[in-house]
Amino acid sequence: MLFLPSAAGLLFLLIDGLRRLPAFGHYPGPYGMVLNGVAVTERHATNLVSAVNFDYRAFDTLGEEFILFTATTAVVMLLRNMRGESEPPSARESRKEGASDALRAFALAFVVAMIVLGGYVVVHGAITPGGGFQGGVVLATGAFLLFLAGETLAMKRLAPNTMLEIADAAGAAGFALLGLGGLIFAGVFFENFLDLGKPGSLNSAGMIPLVSISIGLEVAAAFLLIWSEFLDQALLVRGEE
Amino acid sequence: MSVLPYVVAAWLFVIGLYGIVTSRHLVHLAVCLTVVQSSTYLVLLSSGYVRHGSAPIYADIPPVTTAVDPVVQALTLTDIVVESTITALVLALAVQAMKRFGSVDPNFLRQLRG
Numbered sequence: 090m091l092f093l094p095s096a097a098g099l100l101f102l103l104i105d106g107l108r109r110l111p112a113f114g115h116y117p118g119p120y121g122m123v124l125n126g127v128a129v130t131e132r133h134a135t136n137l138v139s140a141v142n143f144d145y146r147a148f149d150t151l152g153e154e155f156i157l158f159t160a161t162t163a164v165v166m167l168l169r170n171m172r173g174e175s176e177p178p179s180a181r182e183s184r185k186e187g188a189s190d191a192l193r194a195f196a197l198a199f200v201v202a203m204i205v206l207g208g209y210v211v212v213h214g215a216i217t218p219g220g221g222f223q224g225g226v227v228l229a230t231g232a233f234l235l236f237l238a239g240e241t242l243a244m245k246r247l248a249p250n251t252m253l254e255i256a257d258a259a260g261a262a263g264f265a266l267l268g269l270g271g272l273i274f275a276g277v278f279f280e281n282f283l284d285l286g287k288p289g290s291l292n293s294a295g296m297i298p299l300v301s302i303s304i305g306l307e308v309a310a311a312f313l314l315i316w317s318e319f320l321d322q323a324l325l326v327r328g329e330e
Numbered sequence: 331m332s333v334l335p336y337v338v339a340a341w342l343f344v345i346g347l348y349g350i351v352t353s354r355h356l357v358h359l360a361v362c363l364t365v366v367q368s369s370t371y372l373v374l375l376s377s378g379y380v381r382h383g384s385a386p387i388y389a390d391i392p393p394v395t396t397a398v399d400p401v402v403q404a405l406t407l408t409d410i411v412v413e414s415t416i417t418a419l420v421l422a423l424a425v426q427a428m429k430r431f432g433s434v435d436p437n438f439l440r441q442l443r444g
Contacts, residue, residue, distance in 0.1 A: 107333075116378055124400055125396075137397070157411055160416070160419050168425060217387065
């Protein structure tokens with residue numbers, strides 16, 4: 090009985106909301122068009138999405154980054170070892186489990202390539218599509234391939250949890266410190282205080298590449314930390330069976 | 331034709347919401363939540379689309395080229411990051427629910443708490 094009126098209300102709101110959206114292909118706002126016109130000369134960044142994220146709206150991205158940081162902390166806290174639970178069995182015991190030879194060969198062959206690709210995407214954030222968030226996930230995937238290959242021990246050794254926690258915090262702090270650098274050297278929080286360089290070259294766009302690198306570090310560490318916690322849970326459950 | 335992106339977004343929203351309401355499994359619920367959230371990407375991206383506009387990457391196109399709005403694309407990126415963290419949190423809660431109550435059925439969890 091409650092369902093019909095609520096469904097009708099939802100339908101009405103949905104249709105009403107959709108009707109008021111701008112027609113597809115006729116973007117009404119001036120903000121994006123202004124940015125498209127001035128960003129390349131103003132910031133020397135050719136990837137405008139990165140310029141918006143890491144410079145024009147860097148303060149929002151700081152909040153977004155701390156959402157990621159807080160959520161990672163929460164996941165680590167939720168999945169910690171409870172009282173009365175046995176310690177997860179060491180990764181050595183679950184080695185080479187469930188991975189076929191073909192999967193192992195391909196995953197191991199791609200580890201280095203994925204890490205190089207991730208680093209490339211991170212440092213070229215200001216020039217070509219990509220940036221800290223995308224590249225950070227690719228970097229994390231590179232280390233995660235080791236797990237796919239059944240080399241859980243190698244993955245833990247490549248990225249131990251303590252190191253991941255430090256990298257996660259260092260990435261978040263690095264971004265905030267860059268903002269503070271703007272406050273100190275240019276007078277405004279997140280104002281660019283570095284040489285802008287030549288558009289299209291690797292060290293252009295002032296602090297955008299640095300922001301990209303610190304975010305890439307944080308994202309890669311956060312994702313690996315989350316996966317590692319879930320992995321420990323899986324080992325724990327498998328150990329109890 | 332020009333309303334198609336919005337229709338798809340509305341469809342994704344409704345079908346995801348239906349999945350959440352009728353869900354009997356917390357992992358299934360997390361996946362449905364990502365479907366609902368993907369409708370927001372579509373609304374954001376299609377509201378910033380400019381007809382015949384190229385991507386807002388000026389690496390190898392002349393600076394006067396018409397491009398789509400970069401702001402909504404940046405917002406979509408924010409959206410995706412938030413979605414992935416939310417999914418991780420929901421899945422962590424599902425793991426704990428399974429350990430505590432021995433069930434991942436949302437209906438069953440409600441009975442336990444009451």
